[in-house]
Ligand SMILES: Nc1nc2c(c(=O)[nH]1)N[C@H]1C(S)=C(S)[C@@H](COP(=O)(O)O)O[C@H]1N2
Protein backbone atom coordinates (compact mmCIF):
# COMPACT_ATOMS: atom_id res chain seq x y z
CA UNK A 1 0.00 0.00 0.00
CA UNK A 2 1.09 3.50 -0.68
CA UNK A 3 1.39 5.56 2.40
CA UNK A 4 -1.28 8.20 2.00
CA UNK A 5 -0.43 10.02 5.19
CA UNK A 6 0.98 13.54 5.19
CA UNK A 7 4.53 13.94 6.38
CA UNK A 8 5.33 13.25 10.00
CA UNK A 9 3.43 15.72 12.08
CA UNK A 10 6.10 16.56 14.53
CA UNK A 11 5.03 20.18 14.73
CA UNK A 12 7.58 22.82 13.98
CA UNK A 13 7.99 25.04 16.97
CA UNK A 14 9.96 28.18 17.21
CA UNK A 15 12.05 26.72 19.96
CA UNK A 16 12.84 23.66 17.92
CA UNK A 17 14.11 25.66 14.99
CA UNK A 18 15.90 28.26 17.01
CA UNK A 19 17.14 25.64 19.42
CA UNK A 20 19.37 24.08 16.84
CA UNK A 21 22.30 26.42 17.22
CA UNK A 22 24.12 25.19 14.18
CA UNK A 23 24.46 22.26 11.92
CA UNK A 24 27.95 20.99 11.48
CA UNK A 25 29.30 17.93 9.83
CA UNK A 26 29.79 19.29 6.36
CA UNK A 27 33.53 19.00 6.75
CA UNK A 28 33.03 15.52 5.42
CA UNK A 29 32.39 17.09 2.04
CA UNK A 30 35.99 18.00 1.61
CA UNK A 31 36.88 14.34 1.80
CA UNK A 32 35.75 11.79 -0.69
CA UNK A 33 32.26 10.59 0.23
CA UNK A 34 32.52 6.91 0.92
CA UNK A 35 30.86 4.76 -1.66
CA UNK A 36 29.22 1.94 0.22
CA UNK A 37 27.27 0.00 -2.34
CA UNK A 38 26.04 0.68 -5.83
CA UNK A 39 22.90 0.95 -7.90
CA UNK A 40 22.25 0.15 -11.53
CA UNK A 41 21.13 3.13 -13.60
CA UNK A 42 20.68 1.98 -17.18
CA UNK A 43 21.44 5.31 -18.85
CA UNK A 44 21.97 5.15 -22.61
CA UNK A 45 25.44 6.68 -22.47
CA UNK A 46 26.39 4.99 -19.21
CA UNK A 47 27.71 4.63 -16.60
CA UNK A 48 25.41 1.77 -15.69
CA UNK A 49 26.55 1.64 -12.09
CA UNK A 50 26.54 4.44 -9.55
CA UNK A 51 27.68 4.32 -5.95
CA UNK A 52 25.19 4.68 -3.12
CA UNK A 53 26.53 6.92 -0.38
CA UNK A 54 25.50 7.54 3.22
CA UNK A 55 28.44 9.87 3.87
CA UNK A 56 26.59 13.19 3.67
CA UNK A 57 25.23 14.89 6.78
CA UNK A 58 21.50 14.55 7.41
CA UNK A 59 21.21 12.30 4.39
CA UNK A 60 20.34 8.63 4.16
CA UNK A 61 21.31 6.42 1.22
CA UNK A 62 21.71 8.56 -1.90
CA UNK A 63 22.99 7.95 -5.42
CA UNK A 64 26.33 9.73 -5.65
CA UNK A 65 26.62 11.76 -8.85
CA UNK A 66 29.38 14.06 -7.65
CA UNK A 67 31.04 14.86 -4.34
CA UNK A 68 32.13 18.47 -4.58
CA UNK A 69 29.91 20.35 -4.97
CA UNK A 70 27.49 17.61 -4.01
CA UNK A 71 25.08 16.14 -6.51
CA UNK A 72 23.02 13.44 -4.82
CA UNK A 73 20.13 11.66 -6.51
CA UNK A 74 17.11 10.13 -4.76
CA UNK A 75 17.01 6.34 -5.18
CA UNK A 76 13.98 5.44 -7.29
CA UNK A 77 12.36 3.14 -4.70
CA UNK A 78 11.73 6.18 -2.45
CA UNK A 79 9.07 7.46 -4.84
CA UNK A 80 6.93 4.35 -4.28
CA UNK A 81 6.59 5.01 -0.54
CA UNK A 82 4.33 8.04 -0.65
CA UNK A 83 3.89 11.42 -2.27
CA UNK A 84 6.14 13.27 0.17
CA UNK A 85 9.86 12.69 -0.30
CA UNK A 86 11.64 12.28 3.04
CA UNK A 87 14.12 15.04 3.82
CA UNK A 88 16.96 12.59 4.35
CA UNK A 89 16.54 11.21 0.83
CA UNK A 90 15.64 14.43 -0.94
CA UNK A 91 18.02 15.05 -3.85
CA UNK A 92 20.80 17.63 -3.59
CA UNK A 93 22.32 19.91 -6.19
CA UNK A 94 24.73 22.83 -5.77
CA UNK A 95 26.67 24.80 -8.38
CA UNK A 96 29.60 25.98 -6.29
CA UNK A 97 31.55 24.06 -3.67
CA UNK A 98 31.88 26.87 -1.12
CA UNK A 99 28.88 25.96 1.01
CA UNK A 100 28.92 26.97 4.69
CA UNK A 101 29.44 23.95 6.92
CA UNK A 102 27.17 25.50 9.51
CA UNK A 103 24.75 28.37 9.84
CA UNK A 104 24.27 29.97 13.23
CA UNK A 105 20.61 30.69 13.76
CA UNK A 106 21.23 33.46 16.32
CA UNK A 107 23.34 35.57 13.99
CA UNK A 108 21.83 34.63 10.64
CA UNK A 109 20.17 37.57 8.88
CA UNK A 110 18.12 37.82 5.71
CA UNK A 111 18.70 41.19 4.10
CA UNK A 112 16.18 42.95 1.88
CA UNK A 113 17.62 45.91 0.01
CA UNK A 114 17.81 47.74 -3.28
CA UNK A 115 14.82 49.59 -4.71
CA UNK A 116 12.86 49.62 -1.44
CA UNK A 117 11.71 52.28 1.01
CA UNK A 118 13.27 50.60 3.99
CA UNK A 119 16.14 48.10 3.82
CA UNK A 120 15.62 45.19 6.25
CA UNK A 121 17.82 42.81 8.16
CA UNK A 122 15.56 40.02 9.40
CA UNK A 123 16.43 37.37 11.96
CA UNK A 124 14.89 33.93 11.79
CA UNK A 125 12.82 34.88 14.78
CA UNK A 126 11.46 37.92 12.90
CA UNK A 127 10.27 35.59 10.14
CA UNK A 128 8.85 32.98 12.49
CA UNK A 129 6.95 35.35 14.71
CA UNK A 130 6.42 38.49 12.67
CA UNK A 131 4.76 37.28 9.50
CA UNK A 132 1.91 34.88 8.69
CA UNK A 133 2.92 31.27 8.15
CA UNK A 134 1.92 29.52 4.94
CA UNK A 135 2.11 25.80 4.08
CA UNK A 136 2.25 24.50 0.54
CA UNK A 137 3.06 21.13 -1.02
CA UNK A 138 5.22 21.52 -4.12
CA UNK A 139 7.49 19.50 -6.35
CA UNK A 140 11.11 20.67 -6.49
CA UNK A 141 12.58 19.39 -9.77
CA UNK A 142 15.94 20.18 -11.33
CA UNK A 143 15.69 21.50 -14.90
CA UNK A 144 18.02 18.68 -15.92
CA UNK A 145 16.17 15.86 -14.19
CA UNK A 146 16.31 12.72 -16.42
CA UNK A 147 19.05 14.25 -18.60
CA UNK A 148 20.88 10.91 -18.56
CA UNK A 149 18.15 9.45 -20.78
CA UNK A 150 18.54 12.10 -23.48
CA UNK A 151 19.83 10.88 -26.84
CA UNK A 152 21.92 12.11 -28.51
CA UNK A 153 23.64 12.66 -25.19
CA UNK A 154 24.08 16.20 -23.85
CA UNK A 155 26.60 17.52 -21.32
CA UNK A 156 25.63 18.09 -17.68
CA UNK A 157 24.88 15.92 -14.67
CA UNK A 158 23.66 12.58 -15.98
CA UNK A 159 20.65 12.28 -13.69
CA UNK A 160 18.18 9.45 -13.97
CA UNK A 161 14.66 10.39 -12.79
CA UNK A 162 15.57 11.12 -9.17
CA UNK A 163 16.52 14.81 -9.34
CA UNK A 164 13.05 15.68 -8.07
CA UNK A 165 11.15 15.51 -4.82
CA UNK A 166 7.92 16.69 -3.23
CA UNK A 167 7.68 18.32 0.18
CA UNK A 168 5.30 20.26 2.35
CA UNK A 169 7.01 23.64 2.59
CA UNK A 170 6.29 26.03 5.46
CA UNK A 171 7.38 29.61 5.65
CA UNK A 172 6.38 33.13 4.76
CA UNK A 173 5.26 34.71 1.52
CA UNK A 174 7.97 36.56 -0.35
CA UNK A 175 5.25 39.16 -0.99
CA UNK A 176 4.85 39.82 2.73
CA UNK A 177 8.59 40.35 3.16
CA UNK A 178 8.71 42.70 0.17
CA UNK A 179 5.68 44.62 1.44
CA UNK A 180 7.39 45.12 4.76
CA UNK A 181 10.37 46.70 3.00
CA UNK A 182 8.09 48.68 0.69
CA UNK A 183 8.93 48.22 -2.98
CA UNK A 184 9.48 51.53 -4.75
CA UNK A 185 7.82 52.47 -8.01
CA UNK A 186 9.99 51.47 -10.96
CA UNK A 187 11.12 48.14 -9.50
CA UNK A 188 11.16 45.37 -12.11
CA UNK A 189 12.81 42.27 -10.65
CA UNK A 190 13.79 40.67 -7.37
CA UNK A 191 17.21 39.02 -7.17
CA UNK A 192 17.87 36.22 -4.71
CA UNK A 193 21.22 35.03 -3.39
CA UNK A 194 22.26 32.40 -0.84
CA UNK A 195 25.25 31.98 1.45
CA UNK A 196 27.20 29.78 -0.97
CA UNK A 197 30.10 31.43 -2.78
CA UNK A 198 31.76 30.90 -6.13
CA UNK A 199 35.08 29.13 -5.85
CA UNK A 200 37.04 31.66 -7.89
CA UNK A 201 36.66 35.34 -7.00
CA UNK A 202 35.74 36.38 -10.54
CA UNK A 203 33.35 33.48 -11.18
CA UNK A 204 29.67 34.48 -11.13
CA UNK A 205 27.94 34.07 -7.76
CA UNK A 206 24.85 31.89 -7.95
CA UNK A 207 21.87 34.27 -8.02
CA UNK A 208 18.47 34.10 -9.66
CA UNK A 209 15.89 36.78 -10.35
CA UNK A 210 12.13 36.73 -10.67
CA UNK A 211 9.94 39.42 -12.16
CA UNK A 212 8.43 41.67 -9.48
CA UNK A 213 4.92 40.45 -10.31
CA UNK A 214 5.96 36.83 -9.93
CA UNK A 215 7.81 37.54 -6.68
CA UNK A 216 4.62 39.18 -5.35
CA UNK A 217 2.11 36.58 -6.55
CA UNK A 218 1.52 35.31 -3.01
CA UNK A 219 2.60 31.77 -3.90
CA UNK A 220 6.36 32.27 -4.03
CA UNK A 221 7.55 31.70 -0.49
CA UNK A 222 10.56 31.69 1.77
CA UNK A 223 10.50 28.30 3.47
CA UNK A 224 11.93 27.62 6.91
CA UNK A 225 10.55 24.10 7.13
CA UNK A 226 10.28 21.10 4.88
CA UNK A 227 7.93 18.25 5.79
CA UNK A 228 7.55 19.83 9.24
CA UNK A 229 11.26 19.69 9.98
CA UNK A 230 13.94 22.30 9.57
CA UNK A 231 15.61 22.09 6.17
CA UNK A 232 18.63 19.82 5.87
CA UNK A 233 21.71 21.99 5.44
CA UNK A 234 22.26 20.59 1.95
CA UNK A 235 18.69 21.52 0.99
CA UNK A 236 19.20 25.12 2.08
CA UNK A 237 19.02 25.50 5.87
CA UNK A 238 17.84 27.81 7.30
CA UNK A 239 15.80 29.40 4.46
CA UNK A 240 15.11 28.64 0.85
CA UNK A 241 12.95 30.13 -1.84
CA UNK A 242 10.06 27.98 -3.08
CA UNK A 243 8.73 28.87 -6.53
CA UNK A 244 5.70 26.61 -7.03
CA UNK A 245 5.40 25.17 -10.53
CA UNK A 246 8.81 26.43 -11.65
CA UNK A 247 12.03 24.49 -12.04
CA UNK A 248 14.22 24.40 -9.00
CA UNK A 249 16.99 26.55 -10.42
CA UNK A 250 14.93 29.46 -9.01
CA UNK A 251 14.55 27.85 -5.58
CA UNK A 252 17.55 29.62 -4.06
CA UNK A 253 18.92 27.79 -1.01
CA UNK A 254 20.43 29.29 2.16
CA UNK A 255 18.67 32.44 1.06
CA UNK A 256 20.36 35.43 2.70
CA UNK A 257 19.95 38.36 0.34
CA UNK A 258 16.97 39.79 -1.52
CA UNK A 259 17.69 42.70 -3.80
CA UNK A 260 14.93 44.63 -5.52
CA UNK A 261 16.17 45.78 -8.93
CA UNK A 262 15.02 48.72 -11.03
CA UNK A 263 16.78 47.28 -14.09
CA UNK A 264 16.55 43.75 -15.52
CA UNK A 265 19.15 41.45 -14.00
CA UNK A 266 22.16 40.84 -16.22
CA UNK A 267 23.94 38.31 -14.01
CA UNK A 268 25.10 35.11 -15.71
CA UNK A 269 22.79 32.67 -13.89
CA UNK A 270 19.62 34.59 -14.70
CA UNK A 271 20.44 35.93 -18.13
CA UNK A 272 22.76 33.44 -19.79
CA UNK A 273 22.54 30.10 -18.01
CA UNK A 274 19.37 28.03 -17.85
CA UNK A 275 17.89 29.03 -21.16
CA UNK A 276 15.74 26.86 -23.42
CA UNK A 277 14.69 27.07 -27.06
CA UNK A 278 11.62 29.27 -27.45
CA UNK A 279 9.72 26.41 -29.12
CA UNK A 280 6.84 24.17 -27.98
CA UNK A 281 8.05 22.14 -24.97
CA UNK A 282 11.60 23.47 -25.63
CA UNK A 283 12.00 20.93 -28.43
CA UNK A 284 14.43 21.30 -31.34
CA UNK A 285 16.14 18.88 -33.70
CA UNK A 286 19.45 17.62 -32.24
CA UNK A 287 22.17 20.05 -33.25
CA UNK A 288 19.74 22.66 -34.62
CA UNK A 289 21.15 26.18 -34.23
CA UNK A 290 19.92 29.73 -34.66
CA UNK A 291 16.97 29.19 -32.31
CA UNK A 292 15.73 32.00 -30.07
CA UNK A 293 16.42 31.17 -26.42
CA UNK A 294 14.40 32.17 -23.34
CA UNK A 295 14.92 31.52 -19.63
CA UNK A 296 13.57 28.18 -18.42
CA UNK A 297 10.52 28.69 -16.20
CA UNK A 298 7.41 26.54 -15.78
CA UNK A 299 7.47 22.79 -15.40
CA UNK A 300 5.57 20.43 -17.65
CA UNK A 301 3.49 17.38 -16.59
CA UNK A 302 5.09 14.02 -15.76
CA UNK A 303 4.03 10.65 -14.43
CA UNK A 304 5.74 7.42 -13.44
CA UNK A 305 4.97 3.84 -12.50
CA UNK A 306 6.70 3.32 -9.16
CA UNK A 307 5.77 -0.18 -7.99
CA UNK A 308 7.01 -2.27 -10.93
CA UNK A 309 10.41 -2.04 -12.58
CA UNK A 310 11.24 -2.81 -16.18
CA UNK A 311 12.37 -6.41 -16.59
CA UNK A 312 9.96 -7.76 -13.98
CA UNK A 313 8.19 -11.06 -14.73
CA UNK A 314 4.51 -11.22 -13.77
CA UNK A 315 2.29 -14.31 -13.87
CA UNK A 316 -0.53 -14.44 -16.45
CA UNK A 317 -3.99 -14.16 -14.91
CA UNK A 318 -2.88 -12.79 -11.56
CA UNK A 319 -3.90 -9.21 -10.72
CA UNK A 320 -0.89 -6.89 -10.46
CA UNK A 321 -2.30 -3.42 -9.74
CA UNK A 322 -0.16 -0.53 -10.98
CA UNK A 323 0.59 2.54 -8.93
CA UNK A 324 2.74 5.59 -9.20
CA UNK A 325 3.02 9.33 -9.00
CA UNK A 326 2.13 12.19 -11.31
CA UNK A 327 2.48 15.94 -11.21
CA UNK A 328 1.06 18.62 -13.44
CA UNK A 329 4.06 20.96 -13.40
CA UNK A 330 2.70 24.52 -13.44
CA UNK A 331 -0.89 23.38 -12.79
CA UNK A 332 -2.74 20.52 -11.11
CA UNK A 333 -2.94 16.96 -12.32
CA UNK A 334 -6.15 16.85 -14.38
CA UNK A 335 -5.94 13.21 -15.51
CA UNK A 336 -3.63 10.23 -15.47
CA UNK A 337 -4.13 7.55 -18.11
CA UNK A 338 -2.54 4.15 -18.28
CA UNK A 339 -1.88 1.87 -21.26
CA UNK A 340 -1.08 -1.84 -20.92
CA UNK A 341 -0.74 -2.38 -24.67
CA UNK A 342 2.14 -0.11 -25.62
CA UNK A 343 -0.03 2.97 -26.13
CA UNK A 344 -2.71 1.46 -28.40
CA UNK A 345 -5.45 2.09 -25.83
CA UNK A 346 -5.64 4.12 -22.62
CA UNK A 347 -7.78 3.97 -19.51
CA UNK A 348 -8.13 6.54 -16.75
CA UNK A 349 -6.22 5.78 -13.57
CA UNK A 350 -7.74 6.50 -10.19
CA UNK A 351 -6.25 9.53 -8.51
CA UNK A 352 -5.23 9.54 -4.85
CA UNK A 353 -5.58 12.31 -2.31
CA UNK A 354 -5.20 15.84 -3.64
CA UNK A 355 -2.36 17.45 -1.67
CA UNK A 356 -2.48 20.66 -3.72
CA UNK A 357 -1.88 22.00 -7.21
CA UNK A 358 1.91 21.65 -7.21
CA UNK A 359 2.26 18.36 -5.33
CA UNK A 360 2.91 14.83 -6.50
CA UNK A 361 -0.40 12.96 -6.79
CA UNK A 362 -0.68 9.24 -6.35
CA UNK A 363 -2.51 7.17 -8.94
CA UNK A 364 -3.52 3.52 -9.16
CA UNK A 365 -4.82 1.34 -11.99
CA UNK A 366 -5.85 -2.31 -12.18
CA UNK A 367 -3.74 -4.63 -14.35
CA UNK A 368 -3.83 -8.35 -14.96
CA UNK A 369 -1.48 -9.82 -17.57
CA UNK A 370 -3.64 -11.61 -20.15
CA UNK A 371 -1.22 -13.70 -22.20
CA UNK A 372 2.41 -14.74 -22.00
CA UNK A 373 4.91 -12.41 -23.62
CA UNK A 374 6.32 -8.90 -23.33
CA UNK A 375 4.00 -6.12 -22.15
CA UNK A 376 4.69 -2.41 -22.44
CA UNK A 377 3.08 -0.48 -19.57
CA UNK A 378 2.76 3.28 -20.04
CA UNK A 379 1.46 6.21 -17.99
CA UNK A 380 0.54 9.69 -19.17
CA UNK A 381 -0.40 12.84 -17.27
CA UNK A 382 -2.56 15.72 -18.52
CA UNK A 383 -2.41 18.92 -16.48
CA UNK A 384 -4.98 21.57 -15.68
CA UNK A 385 -3.81 23.73 -18.55
CA UNK A 386 -4.36 20.89 -21.01
CA UNK A 387 -0.67 20.06 -21.51
CA UNK A 388 -0.09 16.33 -22.11
CA UNK A 389 3.17 14.40 -21.94
CA UNK A 390 4.55 13.82 -25.45
CA UNK A 391 4.82 10.35 -27.00
CA UNK A 392 8.30 11.05 -28.32
CA UNK A 393 11.15 12.63 -26.34
CA UNK A 394 11.92 16.26 -26.86
CA UNK A 395 15.54 17.33 -27.32
CA UNK A 396 17.51 20.47 -26.50
CA UNK A 397 21.21 21.03 -25.94
CA UNK A 398 20.87 21.21 -22.14
CA UNK A 399 18.65 18.18 -21.72
CA UNK A 400 16.07 20.34 -19.94
CA UNK A 401 12.36 19.68 -19.40
CA UNK A 402 12.32 16.03 -20.39
CA UNK A 403 8.79 14.70 -19.93
CA UNK A 404 8.24 11.99 -22.52
CA UNK A 405 5.60 9.35 -21.65
CA UNK A 406 7.46 6.76 -19.60
CA UNK A 407 7.17 3.03 -20.22
CA UNK A 408 7.86 0.00 -18.07
CA UNK A 409 8.56 -3.18 -20.02
CA UNK A 410 7.59 -6.36 -18.22
CA UNK A 411 7.22 -10.00 -19.25
CA UNK A 412 4.04 -11.96 -18.58
CA UNK A 413 4.82 -15.61 -17.82
N1 LIG B 1 22.11 28.89 -3.11
C1 LIG B 1 21.88 28.01 -4.09
N2 LIG B 1 20.62 27.66 -4.35
C2 LIG B 1 20.35 26.77 -5.32
C3 LIG B 1 21.38 26.22 -6.12
C4 LIG B 1 22.72 26.62 -5.83
O1 LIG B 1 23.68 26.19 -6.45
N3 LIG B 1 22.93 27.51 -4.80
N4 LIG B 1 21.07 25.35 -7.14
C5 LIG B 1 19.69 25.37 -7.64
C6 LIG B 1 19.38 24.22 -8.47
S1 LIG B 1 19.88 24.25 -10.09
C7 LIG B 1 18.63 23.17 -8.02
S2 LIG B 1 18.22 21.87 -9.02
C8 LIG B 1 18.11 23.16 -6.62
C9 LIG B 1 18.32 21.85 -5.91
O2 LIG B 1 17.63 21.87 -4.69
P1 LIG B 1 17.92 20.75 -3.61
O3 LIG B 1 19.39 20.56 -3.50
O4 LIG B 1 17.28 21.19 -2.35
O5 LIG B 1 17.23 19.50 -4.12
O6 LIG B 1 18.66 24.19 -5.84
C10 LIG B 1 18.69 25.44 -6.49
N5 LIG B 1 19.05 26.45 -5.54
Ligand SMILES: [Mo]
Nearest residue numbers: 142143144249
Ligand atom coordinates in the same frame (compact mmCIF):
# COMPACT_ATOMS: atom_id res chain seq x y z
MO1 LIG C 1 18.99 22.32 -11.22
